[in-house]
Each structure stands twice: as C-alpha cells, then as structure tokens.
Amino acid sequence: MSWSRLYSLKSYIKSSLWLVPFIALLMYIIAIRMAYLFEPWLIWIEPWPWGVAGSQRLLETIITMTLTFVVFTFGSLLVAIQIAGGQLTPRIIATTLLRDNAIRFTVGLFIFTLLFATGALARLETDTHHAIIGVAGFLGFLSIAAFLYLIDYAARLLRPVSIVLRVSEQGRAVIEDVFPTMATREADAATRDPRPSTRPDKTILYKGRPAIIVAINKSALLKLAEKTQSVIELVPRIGDFVASGEPLFRLYGNRFPEESVLKAMIAFGPERTLEQDATFAFRIIVDIAIKALSKAINDPTTAVPAIDQLQRLLCFVGKRNLTGKTILNQSGELRVICRTPDWEDFVKLTFSEIRFYGAENFQIARRLRAVLEYGLQVLPDFRRPALEAELALLDRRLAELYDFPEDLALAQMADSQGLGGSTPSTVRPLSGTSQIRNSG
Structure with missing residues (x-):
C-alpha cells in the first residue's frame, strides 16, 4: 500500500x-x-x-x-x-x-x-x-x-470555548511539527524564493479528481531527490485545491523519479485537515469568530474567546522559524521545495476578516488591539512591522466607523476581556478634547 x-x-x-x-x-x-x-x-x-x-x-x-x-x-x-x-x-x-x-x-x-x-x-x-x-x-x-x-x-x-480550545491545541501541535526551530533574525532575513534560477527540466501535472492536498511525505521526497540527485519542487501548498491538468511538481536535474512514485508521496482529500496544515487552525477559529459577528447572530462575546486562542497561536507561531520552505540534505544541498505560510500570512489571516466584520463592536475592536499590543511586546523585533501595519489599519477602520470622539476613544482602548477589563493606564486621551462638557 x-x-x-x-x-x-x-x-x-x-x-x-x-x-x-x-x-x-x-x-x-x-x-x-x-x-x-x-x-x-x-x-x-x-x-x-x-x-x-x-x-x-x-x-x-x-x-x-x-x-x-x-x-x-x-x-x-x-x-x-x-x-x-x-x-x-x-x-x-x-x-x-x-x-x-x-x-x-x-x-x-x-x-x-x-x-x-x-x-x-x-x-x-x-x-x-x-x-x-x-x-x-x-x-x-x-x-x-x-x-x-x-x-x-x-x-x-x-460549547464554543471548548471547541476553539481544542482546535487551538491541535493547531499548536501542527505548528510545532511544521516549524520545529525557534525564530532568529538571521533565519528570518534568509527568507527568499528558494527555487533554482534555471527553468524546471520537467513539470508533472496532476491527473485525477479535483482534491485538496492534505499532507506530504517530506522524508520520502528527500530520499527520492537524493537517489536521483535532483531537486523536487511541490508547486501547490498543503491546503491548496488542485484540479486535473494543473502543475503538481517541478523537477530540476538530469534524472527524475517516476511520476507514480512522486504522486504516491502526496495525500489528497475532499477538504482541509489539521494534520500538516499550519494555517487551518487559524482558519477554523476565524470562521467561528466571524460567524458570531454576523448580523444574524450578533454574538461578539463568543468571538472574544476565539480571539483569545488566536492570540495564543499567533504569538506561538511568531516565535518559530517560518523559513521551512526548503529541505536540504546532510551536505547542505537543496533537494526539496515545499511552500509554507510566512509571517504575513498568519497575521492577515488572524486580523483582516475579524477587523472587517467586527471593528464596529467595542468588544472586538478592544480585544484586537490588546492582541496587537501584546504581540508587539512579546514577539521579536523583526515581527513588528506586520503587527504595526495591522494596528494602523485598525485605527483607520475605527476612525471611519465612530463619529463621536468618546466612542472612538472607548474603541481604541486595549482590553483583554473585550469590554470591562481595561485599566486606567490603558486609556488613551481624546484627540483635541481636554474635557467632556455636560450639555445639560
């Protein structure tokens, strides 16, 4: 088999x-x-x-x-x-x-x-x-x-809190498996397109029913590449949809493994799974959050525990080395290329949709800011630009949504509970307003 x-x-x-x-x-x-x-x-x-x-x-x-x-x-x-x-x-x-x-x-x-x-x-x-x-x-x-x-x-x-916790636990295990080493500035700076400069010598197309790539056997691919002294590039990423006729592998070298052997190293399925997909746990938790934020449900208190787990996962993945696109042999030669998500992918997946659907709610706006501020405190400096960009987008979104300066100031407070957990030290002064006058 x-x-x-x-x-x-x-x-x-x-x-x-x-x-x-x-x-x-x-x-x-x-x-x-x-x-x-x-x-x-x-x-x-x-x-x-x-x-x-x-x-x-x-x-x-x-x-x-x-x-x-x-x-x-x-x-x-x-x-x-x-x-x-x-x-x-x-x-x-x-x-x-x-x-x-x-x-x-x-x-x-x-x-x-x-x-x-x-x-x-x-x-x-x-x-x-x-x-x-x-x-x-x-x-x-x-x-x-x-x-x-x-x-x-x-x-x-x-219960939603139990579901998101369980998904978060599984997601943490997957992240640790896909990105086993801790992040360093040198490793992060080494992120680049790992493909050889030459054009591929052979392209293998996918033939079969449309499916999702759910897992790959990296160790077996490395052995095949070592045996043939070639470079094997998997074109889609784990979690990507592939249809018949689309590129599946690009091969570089003079000798190549057989197509049937290569395809046997890829597991396909009807939907994404958590086994090797580092971003799928984020996707599930974000889906739970944005469904709770829909106008039909309007349950931001359910979205807050989801953001709690997103904070946990984001800070965990932010401390890992995310440059695992290449697999080298013992001599340091490039043998296998597998696309993996980078830091910006995780950040955008965590914040973009929740900010779009939930920024008009005080709980969500304040909880998102708390996640960003916490990430800026605990993550390495080279992770800051993406978080600062999201913080700027959140401020711009809030400025468009809130007409009253008092509401805007309330929405711009970082709050780990969403609403009700802020401290006086986190209160930001009102822009251009020194005091609130009682019109009565």
Whole structure:
C-alpha cells in the first residue's frame, strides 16, 4: 500500500464513529466464549441471588437500556453536531467532533454491553450462570455511568470555548511539527524564493479528481531527490485545491523519479485537515469568530474567546522559524521545495476578516488591539512591522466607523476581556478634547 493510501486510511479511521462499535462487536464474539470457558474461575463474583426468571428480567432490562442509550446517543449526537456546525462552522465536524475518542469509546461500551447481555440471555435456559449474569450486571452499571458522563461531556464539548480550545491545541501541535526551530533574525532575513534560477527540466501535472492536498511525505521526497540527485519542487501548498491538468511538481536535474512514485508521496482529500496544515487552525477559529459577528447572530462575546486562542497561536507561531520552505540534505544541498505560510500570512489571516466584520463592536475592536499590543511586546523585533501595519489599519477602520470622539476613544482602548477589563493606564486621551462638557 502506498504512503498516500495508508495516510488516507489512517485519517478515515481517526474520524469514523462506527469503527470502535464494530471492534466491540468483534470483542464480544471472543469475550462471551472466554467468559463461559473461565466461569468456574470467576470465584470473586458473589452468587447471583435470583433464579432463572430474575436473571432473565435483569438481562432484558440491560438489553433495553443499552439499546436506548445507543439510539439516543447517535440520534442526539448527530443533531447536536449539525447544530454546532451551523452555529460555529462546519469545519469542526470532521476535524474535532468526529475524532473525539470519549464519544466513540462510550458508544463502544454500549454496543459491547448490549451484545454481551443478549448472548447471556440466549444461553440462559434452566441453569443460572451466576458469574456471567454478574458480569452483565456490572457492564450494565458501567453503561449507566458512561451514559450520564456522556451527557455532561457532550454538553461541555459543544460549547464554543471548548471547541476553539481544542482546535487551538491541535493547531499548536501542527505548528510545532511544521516549524520545529525557534525564530532568529538571521533565519528570518534568509527568507527568499528558494527555487533554482534555471527553468524546471520537467513539470508533472496532476491527473485525477479535483482534491485538496492534505499532507506530504517530506522524508520520502528527500530520499527520492537524493537517489536521483535532483531537486523536487511541490508547486501547490498543503491546503491548496488542485484540479486535473494543473502543475503538481517541478523537477530540476538530469534524472527524475517516476511520476507514480512522486504522486504516491502526496495525500489528497475532499477538504482541509489539521494534520500538516499550519494555517487551518487559524482558519477554523476565524470562521467561528466571524460567524458570531454576523448580523444574524450578533454574538461578539463568543468571538472574544476565539480571539483569545488566536492570540495564543499567533504569538506561538511568531516565535518559530517560518523559513521551512526548503529541505536540504546532510551536505547542505537543496533537494526539496515545499511552500509554507510566512509571517504575513498568519497575521492577515488572524486580523483582516475579524477587523472587517467586527471593528464596529467595542468588544472586538478592544480585544484586537490588546492582541496587537501584546504581540508587539512579546514577539521579536523583526515581527513588528506586520503587527504595526495591522494596528494602523485598525485605527483607520475605527476612525471611519465612530463619529463621536468618546466612542472612538472607548474603541481604541486595549482590553483583554473585550469590554470591562481595561485599566486606567490603558486609556488613551481624546484627540483635541481636554474635557467632556455636560450639555445639560
């Protein structure tokens, strides 16, 4: 199996709700036989106080209960996912909700308990197997506890603050993987077009259904380039859409890897994912923020926690070396070129749309300023120009929106809470106004 197919299979497994319940089905087939085989050794279970009729009622109750749990969990979960996707952003469904192990393993427990109780009931004739009934009763008790936990867990999971925090955690891990080294002025100054000065000796076009590039196998590409003593350039960036006939690779050198081998190093999918896409976490959180800022919803208090996580991610990526476009061999020779986002990409993605849709709201204007001022304080000096440019754009936008100088002064205060968290030291004086007169 090629790397791209194996990667796609792993991604599908991680986001499949049905897989763990299916594994529970296979485990039941083994567990029910092992339980009856080792029943004489299960002496730690007290003899069941009821007879055949009581055990039958108990097993029927467990079956009915767990079946209800399964139906209720899947039905309510699908509805909740659709509602959360509509209120926040549909991108959280595949990237966050469907990959939650707590939900999958809880449903797996329900399925296993249901099948185990069904198997025990089918074998219940004239003799009561006390140990088996005890195991089924214990599984039923665990299912009740798991169901109550799942209700509380799902209610907490679907809150916007929980979603943006989870996306932020995943985004931080991706940034650390894509940009493993810390930033320095020398490394930042080395940013340039890494392509060789000569024209490519060969261009490989994409052939297939339109798709998104979700991941690449950089180590394998480096080995291929070393083997052929060539330079391999991946034209699209991770997260880019490619259609049939568009350039996929540019090759430089005299010997080239086979096209099928090169294409097997690229994983395609129907939508962007968080595995290797350093900007996708920003995109998801920004989408949540701007949807909360829409006129139909008008919920800036939901956008503020999203900006909190954007501040965290932006300051984290601002301290990393973002010049990872080139991959060199051990001798320092250029072998692989993969486009990656630069600092300006992250800054514009963080601020541009939220400023456009939310600057007219005091909470958003003040929170954005707090992010910019904090970034100017904690990030290296060579990151300042992009932040200062955004701060100037925010001031110009506020000047257009607010007619009253008092409102403008209020909007220009940096506030980490949006509205209500500023200190007197952050208050900026009114331009051209020494005092506010009471017209009454």
